[in-house]
Amino acid sequence: METVVNQIKSKLPENLEGLLDLAYNYWWSWNRRATKLWEKINPGHWREYKNPVKLLLDTPEERLEELSKDDDFINLYELVIDQFRHYMRPESTWFSTNYPKWEEPVIYLCMEYGISKSLPIYSGGLGILAGDHIKTASDLGIPFIGIGLLYKHGYFKQEIDKDGRQIEVFPEYNPEEMPIKPLTTEKGEQILIEVPIEDRIVYARAFEVNVGRVKLYLLDTDVPQNSPDDRTICDYLYNAEIDKRIKQEILLGIGGMRLLRTLGIEPAVIHLNEGHPAFANFQRIAWYMEEGLNFLEALTIVRGTTIFTTHTPVPAGHDRFPIGEVEKRLAKFLEGLPKEEFLNLGREGDQFNMTLLSIRTSSYVNAVSRLHSKVTKEMWRHLWDGVPLDEIPVEGITNGVHTKTWLHNEIKKLVDRYIGRVWRDYAELEGLWYGVERIPDEELWGAHLKAKREFIELIKRKIKERNERLGIDEPLPEIDENALIIGFARRFATYKRATLILTDLERLKKIVNNPERPVYIIFGGKAHPMDEAGKEFLKRVYEVSRMPEFKNKIIVFENYDMGSARAMVAGVDVWLNNPRRPLEASGTSGMKAGLNGVLNLSVYDGWWVEGYNGKNGWVIGDESFEPETEKDDIRDAQSLYDLLENEVIPTYYENRAKWIYMMKESIKSIAPRFSTHRMVKEYVEKFYSxxxxxxxxxxxDSFKAAREIASWKAKIF
Known part of the structure; x- marks a missing residue:
């Protein structure tokens, strides 16, 4: 890896040496000028990979020399480097101003992180949220460390065959070509972490990822010290094998804590993002017991310093393993420890439940929207026997999105011009976004059309690549940028009801084929490799898209990822979201769309319960909180068609002024309230502090309070 750094360093002209540090810090991923700088080096390469390390490796020295003499490039380079240095060494931050004496880092653990397309260790919403959380912690100046795993094959690259079947392709990613560096000792030797699994030690190397001012550490077992089987533990994200899955979660939790100790970092506050990393608290309890505390005393400290965020609205969605399988994988770790007391923390009959472990070892538990908080309290009320439902301590901290990442460049320019650049530091201030009203209608519409053009070109490129791969000889779809474009993109899970809009094909045919008011519906998203029902939904959507009456009006594109998401949430007119209530804990894609002036057309669930104000989009079905069943699908489909025919399409084509008014209402109502700046500040104020x-x-005083609290609890309970 060091040779890669040296290789890049050796080919950079002296006046471009700053590109090396910039390439290895994901700050560039949310800075418009920085991404423009990379694009200028090689536009085609940048569009394909969005990876500055690979870009610099693949760029000939002659091209870099040429750029070093290009005045326009040098001016942009110096501006970007100056911005980067100011960001990394600020005079003050929100956190340093409000918490001047706090130095201990918050430790954040998650199974996946969506930082950028060039770091493919994410599958969907959980990872994207974790990435946005880390970026915002950096913006706010919070002492913060992320811990995750580095997957050799990532999630998967999706291909769709001629019949609409999903094919999973697992490319092997080369860490040397990523904007990450291996953790080494001062002598340059690789740092290895020892993690007890089953009857042996499994070794893990670690990589450092710079995300602005925040460090993200990723563990991986592909080292020669391990057996061939142990080297494959981190091959795939969300491995379907129980054996590998438990080992991954042990590595993330126990290995993550051991990495921190190796680095001399004492974790004061732990944030578990979902239940996957909860074994971290096993390690922390064991360490406190080594210091002379009993199990309950150690648990008291761990519980008082742990935050747990749950994202799952149904019991079946929580990680459960046969308790014997967990006991087997933890055998070496549990030697000399009170095994039953540890296992009882996650015990649920003959299963071991990672969410139960998380709740039982956390003082601070939160769901990810107000509605999800109510659902979560209902789901776990038996853990607080006798406590009234509204007093169960499950907070609702609604998710948000990192504004600088998801706001389209064309909209950013307008916001900079009419609001000022202050939004970059204070994205959560509602009054600030009222400045959107100052944007002239024609300028906002012009920016929106540019975003639509970009997305249309992306779709055409993707279709062209697929046609060439499959030997399909047909013209590319002609998508009219002035026509209404509806976007639906998310994981193809059955509860998200991708096929709802296909319920009445005769009615839909009239909607999309009206020559006076044409409509395009564009679908993207992956089904989990083991979700056959989800794959059937994808296949059904594809089959309908190939019918003559829907050809080039309903379009399915493959391999929806973070890159295509950024284009799509700004490049459609309407964002369709129709899960079966209350199965959408929060959802964030609609926030990203709304931020860009794309109007939400959504069921009353998740974040939209808080986001909808009657002027910034539409509600499918009723505005109740009643859970829905399959019987409600027909009713919701009828509501969806009614809204399209009577409100959405007529407004778009016949009342452009009202449409743009709604776009502005969407931006100013959604941008501040659903920013991760608001969300992370809530975590700091309600939990971290x-x-x-x-x-x-x-x-x-040698754990005096912990001992007293544990003693009191032992007597009471």
């Missing part, structure tokens, strides 16, 4: 106070109090 309290957990840090607990850490200080519980550890003071």
């Amino acid at each position: 309290k957990a840090l106070t607990n850490a200080i109090l519980l550890k003071r």
Whole structure:
């Protein structure tokens, strides 16, 4: 890896040496000028990979020399480097101003992270949220460390065959070509972490990812010290094999804690993003017991300093493993420890439930929207026997999105011009976004059309690549940028009801084929490799898209990823979201769309319960909180068609002024309230600051308070 750094360094002209540090910090991924800088080096390469390390490796020295003498490039380079240096060494941040004495880092653990297309260790919403959380922690100046896993094959690259069947392709990614670096000792030797699994030690190397001011550490077992089987633990994200899945979660939790200790970092506050990393608290309890505390005393400290965020609205969605399988994988770790007390923390009959482990070892538990908080309280009310439902301590902190990542460049320019660049630091201030009203209608519409053109070109490129791969000889679709474009893109899980709009094909045929008011519906998204029902939904959508009456009006594109998402959430007119209520815990894609002036057409679920104000989009079905069943699908489909025929399409084609008014209403109502700046500040104020106070109090005077609380609980319970 060091040779790659040296290889790049050796070919960079002296006046472009700053490109090396810039390439290895994902700050560039949310800076418009920085991405423009990379694009200028080689536009085609940048569009394909969005990876500055690979870009610099593949760019000939002659081209770099040429750029070093290009005045326009040098001017942009110096501006970007100056911005980067100011960002990395600010005079003050929101956090340093409000918490000047706090230095201990918050440790954030998650199974996946969506930072950029060039780091393919994410599958969907959970990872994208984790990436946005880390970027925002950087913006706010929070001492923050992320821990995850590096997957050799990532999630998967989706191909769709001629019959509409999903084919999963697992490319092997080369860490040397990614904007990440291996963790080494001062002597340059690889750092290895020892993780007890089954009856042996499994070794893990670690990589460092710079995300602005925040470090993200990724563990991987593909090292020669391990057996061939152990080297494959991190091959795939969300491995379907129980054996590999449990080992991944042990590596993430226990291995993550051991990495921190190796680096000399003492975790004061832990944030578990979903239940996958909860074994981290097993390691923390064991360490406190080594210091002379009993199990309950150690648990008291761990519980008081842990935050757990659950994203799952149904019992079946939580990670459960046969308890014997967990006990087998933890055998070496549990040697000399009170095994039953540890296992009881996650015990649910004959299963071990990672969410239960997380709840039982956390003082601070939250769901990801107000509605999801109610659903979660209902789901786990048996854990708080006798406590009234509204007093169950499950907070609702609604998800958000990292504004600088998801706001389209053309919209950014307008916001900079009419609001000022202050939104970049204070995205959560509602009053600030009222400045959107100052944007002239024609300028906002012009920016929106540019975003639509970009997305249309992306779709055409994707269709062209697929046609060439499959030997399909047919013209590319002609998509009219002035026509109404509806976007539907998300995981193809059955509860998300991708086929709802296909319920009445006769009615849909009239909607999309009206020559005076044409409509395009564009679908993207992957089904989980093991989800056959989800794959059938995808196949059905594809089959309808190939029918003569829907050809080139309903379009399915393959391999929806973070790159295509950024284009799509700004490049359609309407964002369609119709899961079966209340199965959408929050959802964030509609926030990204709304941020860009794309109007949401959604069921009343997840974040839209809080986001909808009657002027920024539409509600499919009724505005109730009643759970839906399959019987409600017909009713929701009828509501969807009615809205399209009577409100959405007529407004788009006959009342452009009202449409643009709704676009502005969407931006100004959604941008601040659903920003991760608001979300992360809530975590700091409601959870992180309290957990840090607990850490200080519980550890003071040789753990005196922890011992007293544990003793009191033992007597009471």
